[in-house]
Amino acid sequence: MIIEETEVETQIAFQDRKRIGIMGGTFSPPHLGHLIVAQQVGEQLGLDKIYFMPDAEPPHVDEKESIPAKHRESMVRLSIAGNPLFDIETIELERGGKSFTIDTMKLLTAMHPDTDYYFIIGGDMVEYLPKWERIDELVQLVQFVGVARPGYGRESIYPIIWVDAPLIDISSTEIRKMVKTGRSIRYLVKEDVKDYILKEGLYLDDED
Numbered sequence: 001m002i003i004e005e006t007e008v009e010t011q012i013a014f015q016d017r018k019r020i021g022i023m024g025g026t027f028s029p030p031h032l033g034h035l036i037v038a039q040q041v042g043e044q045l046g047l048d049k050i051y052f053m054p055d056a057e058p059p060h061v062d063e064k065e066s067i068p069a070k071h072r073e074s075m076v077r078l079s080i081a082g083n084p085l086f087d088i089e090t091i092e093l094e095r096g097g098k099s100f101t102i103d104t105m106k107l108l109t110a111m112h113p114d115t116d117y118y119f120i121i122g123g124d125m126v127e128y129l130p131k132w133e134r135i136d137e138l139v140q141l142v143q144f145v146g147v148a149r150p151g152y153g154r155e156s157i158y159p160i161i162w163v164d165a166p167l168i169d170i171s172s173t174e175i176r177k178m179v180k181t182g183r184s185i186r187y188l189v190k191e192d193v194k195d196y197i198l199k200e201g202l203y204l205d206d207e208d
């Protein structure tokens, strides 16, 4: 009798757990690749929500960080508008400084002990995982979910759930170049994001 009650309690505890996807990135700018990937992962894994989490300052310093974070946050908000599955997590922007995923996920799991986190990465990130700060600790804390990206394989020494989604050959780097050279980015980003980029004059300078 006691055993049965424990089993029922365990089952309820399991069912009560939230399943949340985290899509971390620089989002400079957010594009349709991000949205398609997040939607596919959310639906295929039956997640309750996907949070887009812009970094304040990526751990690897490079040129794509040169537009202010407020613009990236605004564009993420415009991108996810109208999709009840999507939301934004601004914890790294509020914290500022370098964003190590392990520090962020430790904070989030401490704040939400009833939640299982699924950390979504594109195929290009997989080969860098061994270089991520305290990766061995991070893989204990979150389940990595991989989505293939053109030109990148699936080999990983870490456990990754691969989700099948259409291969989307869109990158923020390419979009920034297209804006700079006056090419159209229509249909590569949400219409509102395209208008925002043009209105604010983003990605026109050499250092953007």
Ligand code: ATP
Pocket (backbone or CB within 6 Å): 023, 024, 025, 026, 027, 028, 033, 034, 037, 064, 120, 121, 122, 123, 124, 125, 147, 148, 149, 150, 168, 169, 170, 171, 172, 173, 174
């Ligand atoms: P950049 O070209 O500046 O490196 P990006 O297009 O890779 O940018 P990020 O904001 O760096 O965009 O990416 C956030 C996350 O989304 C990363 O895990 C990245 O691998 C993934 N991602 C971005 N674009 C795609 C895509 N087209 N297909 C699959 N995953 C993607």
